[in-house]
Amino acid sequence: MSTASYVERSVMGTKQFVNRYGLGLLFAANVFGAGSVFILSQAGSDFGFALLWVLPLALLSGLVMHEMSARLAAADRPLMVYIKDRIGGTAAKPLAIGIAFIMQFWSVANYALAGAAFVYLTPLSNLYIGTVLMAALGIALVELRLYNRIEGVIAALVLAIFGSYLVIVLGLDLPVGAVASGFVPSFVSEFGYLTMIIALLGTTVYYPNFFIQTSMSGTKDWDVVSKYRRDHTFGMLAVVALSVAVMAVAAMTIPDGRLTLTAPGEPLAAAIGPWALDVFVIAAGAASFTSATGTLFGAGFMLPQAFGHRPFFGDRPFRLVVHALICLSVVLALPLLAFTGFRPVTLAITMPAVNGVIGLPITSIALYAAVNRYFDPSRIERAVFLAVVGVLFVGSALTAQSLAGTIAGYL
Template sequence: MSSKYEDISWLPVEGPRNFIESYGLGLLFSANVFGAGSVYILSNTGAQFGFTLLWTMPLALLVDMGMHEMSGRLATIDEPLMEYISDTIGSAAGKVLSVLIAFIMHFWAISNFAVGGAALAWLTPLDNVYIGIVLTAGVGIALVEMRIYERVEAAIAAVILTVFTIYILLVMGLDLPMGEVVSGLVPLMKTDLGYLATVVGLFGTTVYYPNFFIQSSMRPSKGWTDISYYRKDNFAGIAFVVLLSMSVIAVSALTLDPHAPTLTSPAEPLTSAVGAWALPVFVGAVFLASFSSATGTLFGAGFMVPQAWGKDTRFGDKWFRRTVEVLVLMSVAFAVLLLEFTAITPVQLGITMPAVNGLVGLPITALALYMANRKFFDHPLWMRVGFAVIVGLMFILAAMTAEGLYNQIIGWL
């Protein structure tokens, strides 16, 4: 193992380069999680349910850390999750499953490119969402073509830190009622389908299953053989995005009324509190979050599909890039067609697609991670039980919301 990984601490003291080396993968995961869809899901959650769903974020942190623990352990032995799946169910079935999951996974990119295009059209004289979608996707392809992982890691880290700074500036202008914030951390379950669909949407956008395919494939790029490195990196990145998500929910609960969200609606109430600059700054943050999340999400497919075909794929190699770029082009085409021929809006796409992924891709990935860990590791009983509970939770949440999500999508179409 390279000496540059031997002294990873919680607070690197040798500058930004060491910080990125130690926590860049976690920041990449954060950028994938906090896409444009997350902005509107979180804002809509605060507007619809106030502070009552804040409790889902700490729970999502625990669940996410459990999932990352399983995928990180696979990374330490250089056993990508998709390779395990193909070995278990057979090559032909593995190929079919990889394409199916990649197709579902690219729904995130569809929604992010749609919102990114709308944001770019709003910010510039373009005034054309379709051109904005193409340009946003072009930025994503340029990111892929950087090829060298360390460069991509640094670029995405810069983007997500910029988005974080923007939101902190917006939050600082408000006086949050801390009593209500604390009360929202107390778990509360309801049988209302809208409430349950929102819970799954929050888990679907926070417990982000493409990250697990990415992490289990990162041994050649990161060189880490000790799970503690992945664990520290994961905790920093996921805790970062959970705190950011809780801030967005709390601010929206304080400032927004229940309504159909639009591109700028989460920031419009902020203009009276912090100034007119809040609106363009917010839309700028939405654009940055869109292209980084859309492309970073597809990195999971960039590993997964070639691995199912028996390729020893590394980040940025030819098979990785071609897979991601094909899915980017598909995402652009689907985004334009959906916006042109249905009543759905970019923001509605952003809110719906994480729930779709939470319904389908997340339970499958959770089960595969659990079975892979059973095969390759002799975990203590408490850890096996904990992992089993996480997998069961993913399936229960999916089953509870399938009907409500289906009716919502049909209504928009």
């Protein structure tokens, strides 16, 4: 085989892989931002292996939610269009604006983290300028406009991020018995433990992805549930497998609970050399950037739909919404960093819990109602769907007070 033919086949194979799993990798990028790295590291540092059981629960919950979402996607029934039809345009508009506002708090945290990584890696010493620069790069990414271009960029970044952190596991001797015991559910009656549970659920069962998935029929040109199911299952499995590794490594290597920008990467540096710390920070910054930008794609679909439009990925209404929310994220991030006790890492740990308490239960209830309206789930399916929605809703309600106390402490 000639070199040119080999290269051509490799390129075609890569394109086919991205086309088949690229949307799932986008979902993975949204889920596994740098925020997830620090939430998982904080969970491992504070509670050892005791919260590993939440990750299989998050995987099952995410797959069930995506199953409902995929059915809507294959039938080209965007979730916000259903909500608007159900509650009316007058109510749908403020609801969509409210959800988008809560949603962008993920970007507040992730652009701040990306800015912190940029400052660490470059001579720039001003965190505020770094945050603004990362947001400007987010706007530039959106301006690529064509989905396949953005999908390719994000897929490459996600695969690099996953590979960089999995090296840690190869360099450590994990205690198998202790890790296995962490998958047995246990409950501790303290605010931090309960807040961490909903933070893990909120950052893994990532509700902006459902608004994206149900709106992608025209872009991906998939009209069967199996293609969406294959795609999102790949993304969810990759995220949860990596999440288990991150939490377990943190439980072994960050015992004092003092989490910093570089703490999760220090085991990597110890295992393979000091240069690996820079690799970790690059990966964390890239993860933060992709999550901050990709999350807002959900609002790019959702807000125009609430106002009676049917946006296409990258069209003018889509881009205007995403650009506006990126700018709002920076406007909110700068004073939070300047005038409160929040730092990039604490923002990353707290903001997913905010979304888990508010945005996730609203979206889960709407998904369940939409599937029951448009389709005819079996009794078993309906029971499973309702059980997952119930877990997410009850978990959010039980941890609201804990979250409020955590936020008050930083303010």
